[in-house]
Amino acid sequence: MHRTGWVLTFLLLTLLVGTLSVGAQKNIVTMSLNQGIGTIDPAKVTDWTEAMVMVNLYDSLVTPKPDGTMAGLIAREWEISPDGLEYVFKLHRGIKFHDGTELKAEDVKFSLERVLALKQGYSWLWADIVKEVVVHDDYTVAFILKEPFSPFLSTLPWLAIVNKDQVLANKKPGNFGEYGDYGQEWLLNNDAGSGAYMFKSWTRGNEIVFTKFDDYFLGWREGAIDEVRAKEIPPGNDATVIAEMRTGALTIADHYRSLETYAQIERLPNASVKTALSGEALYLKINTKKPPMDNVHVRRAISYAFDYQTFIEQIDPGAKQLRGPIPDTIAGHNPNAKMYTQDLAKAREELAKSGYRPGQLTINLCYVDGFELEERLALLFQANMAQIGINVVLQPETWGRITDLAANVETTPHLTAVFSAANYPDPDNYLFTAYHSSAAGTWMSMEWLQDPEIDRLIERSRVEVDPVKRNELFYEIQDRLTDLATDIFIYALPKRYGMQNYLHGFEFVPVMSFEYDFHKMYIKR
Template sequence: MPPQTKGDWERRKFLKTSGAVGAATLFSGHVGAYGSNDTNTLAQQSDQSGTDLVYATIVAPSSIDPMKSGDELEGIISHTLYDGLAGYSNSFPPEVEPGLAQDWQVSDDGKTYTLNLQDDAQFHNGDPVTAEDVVFSVERMMRMQRGPSWMWDGVLTPDSATAVDETTVELSLQKVYAPFVSTLPWMFVVNRNQVTANEQDGDFGDHGDYGTQWLEQNDAGSGPYSLQNHQTGQRIVMNKHGDWWGQWPDGNTYERVVAQLQMEVSTITGMMSNGQADMTDGWLSVDTYQQLGNNSNISVSTEVTFAPFFVFMNTQVEPLDDINVRKALAYALDYDTALSDVFVGAEKMVGPLPSAMQYSTDDIPSYTQNMEQARQQLQQSDYNPNDISVTYTYVSGLTTERNLGLLMQSNYNPLDIDFEVRKAPWTSIVSQSSNIQSSPQMFPLWSLIQYADPDALLYNMWHSSNTNTYNNGSKYENDQVDELLTQARTTLDDQTREQAYTEVQQILAEDAAALFVCNDVSRWAFNNRVNGFTNNGINGYTHQFERYTESQ
């Protein structure tokens, strides 16, 4: 994924472990500029009768144009206002479900997908959803090259979609792409007539700005909710779309969803405690969630789904270019303390894939703390332990990353390794990572999953084509791994894919390509009156408001 795109996804995750005070300070300037922090004022903005769901978050979307969806909140808003060609189940691990495409067939060569659209799908303005709208949406997505478009780089072009008839679409792929169906929930469909009627001057020829400016204050979707109001940086109000083609659950579904944006942490805790907010986002500190959980009216979801945490080691600079030094660091880390004191409730990672991910295996080298083995590895290296100097760079303000660095420092001191813990802004780490020599020797990263396929993690993080991005923070280059990753994404044969991904996991573990620390806990707080929330592990599809009901 391009750094400027994935940076948005990751930036939201980094906020999760900021301290409550730090997060409040970080966003207080924005809140003051865009909206009130007075909980009574905010409460008056939403219906207190129980028909509203109020979602309180410390962040705000940079855009609500679905073709620009770059982070989790933008994904949540996009699939609330728009329908994708497919969807994700509310279960974990998630399964791909029909969306605007009620079913699909794939050609024998794996390069042509024929999608049959829902017969009764309507846009919010009453227009039927047609194959021509899908053709326009694919063209718009791939010409704009924003948001989720990275998923189809080299796979789709602006001309890949063809309308066979009113409700049948043919998608022609440039090459076989095994995860293709898993990415279809991100191909949102917009109303062609509405968008083209509201295009202004822009960079896309006859289409001008492709309606992007208009779509910041309006929607052209067919999703379960329609846009009532967007006050940039302050709130988004969405109304239930009564003619939605999908199935609403039995019970008291929400007539309106109100997203309160860029809230101070103290304001969120107050609104949740007073019942003026129904749900929080997932970016608060562990202490804040624990505080909220002490309220008998509030539940906190603490599930381990897909949130792997790695510490990259730059394999192309001294002394981490030596596999024995990397293995020594892997053996010396106290994983038990990391899991009990730093990542409370997390699951230890065996290798580069979370255990619930398809094709994951535990039949690979696994590192646990063994100081004697660490010393033996150092003795086998080309470096004198007394001459080894390593710097770990964490994101400024993130206490979890800092605390892990301090733990690592205490673990590595007995090995006589000079281990420095340093902080830097995330933007600096991203910039430095664009060059092998300037990239930090070691730095941590949470990786969020946008589609339920190993390709979402392994290709972006370990293929050499991504060496000059922070995704491949270890600057790892291995021809065999490249070949296996390419093979796995360009075949539909399940056995071939499993064998390829198993080999990749084995090689990465044997090479100690990174410290595979843990699969972290994902946390959200919600009022007990809210029913239907489950964490499916897909970034941007965690909150599916159309599946929630409220207890009477």
């Protein structure tokens, strides 16, 4: 009798819990990440997975539109002084941070100062450019520049606005005087944003979860996503991605999967693939300071020997060969820049001019270990170079190791396959970080070009306010770079995304990770 009573109570409880969880059914979206997340501190964000987190947890003054121009987000409107030195932003009223306090001009000032003080992440975008930030009133803030920097507005999506009071309330002792550690330790595992989503949990090497912020200032539509789970699935595990897309355990397959994987997702009845021509470009960066690549004729020889046609037709069908360093989706691209195509006779001619004989040269090509697209590219390159008598040693390395190798001109390989993402949709994004001498020593600048003429032209383009004159400078830079054959310019990457059919609202934006803005997406079955 006694026992029956317990069993009944248990059954009732189970029923009750069951009903409750049905009542609280949530729209949960799961996406794959091909690589881990290093940090969620918005001042330290660099790669695409970190940026994806930042876009969702934080807001910025402006946000990129699909055509690459900027729309206001926190900023309602803005004015640029005629000399290009002062940017005044008017903010929306009533924007709430996740802790319920209001976002004000002071937070904008603090956010930029924090980034500049920590000198990490995207601080290089503003380090030598912004003189000061002036708060006019709670809803008006001005950025004063040291000298005109024409792409300034398009860099601002990377300035995530953090909650000053909350960060300072959680500071620990540190090197920044009254600011302590600038809340670095606290922001390792917390967010201080006003974004559409709030940080919930993060298991390093596995999964990060964020949940909807109900008081988000832009409001929510029907079918909005309540919870986002992004889990790490390494590039070698595409079979898992396909299996989970089939069962529905995965809603979005990220854009760094193999072509075969997207082809299989496309065949699933419940999912499909979206493709967008991105501003992301693939280069084989040539270390122009390491013999024999310091010889321009060797560089031209390999530029002529590579089989671009096979690559864009067979390895990544639907792609477009790059003409110079800047993809043609970016305004400022030079449509008349020299484009190398495979021509073995010219390649041999250039090799003869270099003074080296066929069979004499051995060069190494470094790429990300296990990244199948780059691996196929490497095997194709190796076979092409064999035709003109250049021996290629393939060097697959982890991405972390490649960034280490890039720090030194001696350790930088002869060639390295690198994708350059569009951080801000402006030619400057592709030129300054790769070719200006002051940017040397990172994975973005493995060319080690250090050419005074290029430096001068880039510097002039950065201060030029007149768009026509700016374009002329860009054209000149592109002509010179292609003539110097500083890279093998392969192609602009068509980005593919696998998605469940019930997910709507996805919109491609040509700035890294801003397409993963879950506030725009919704579920409709």
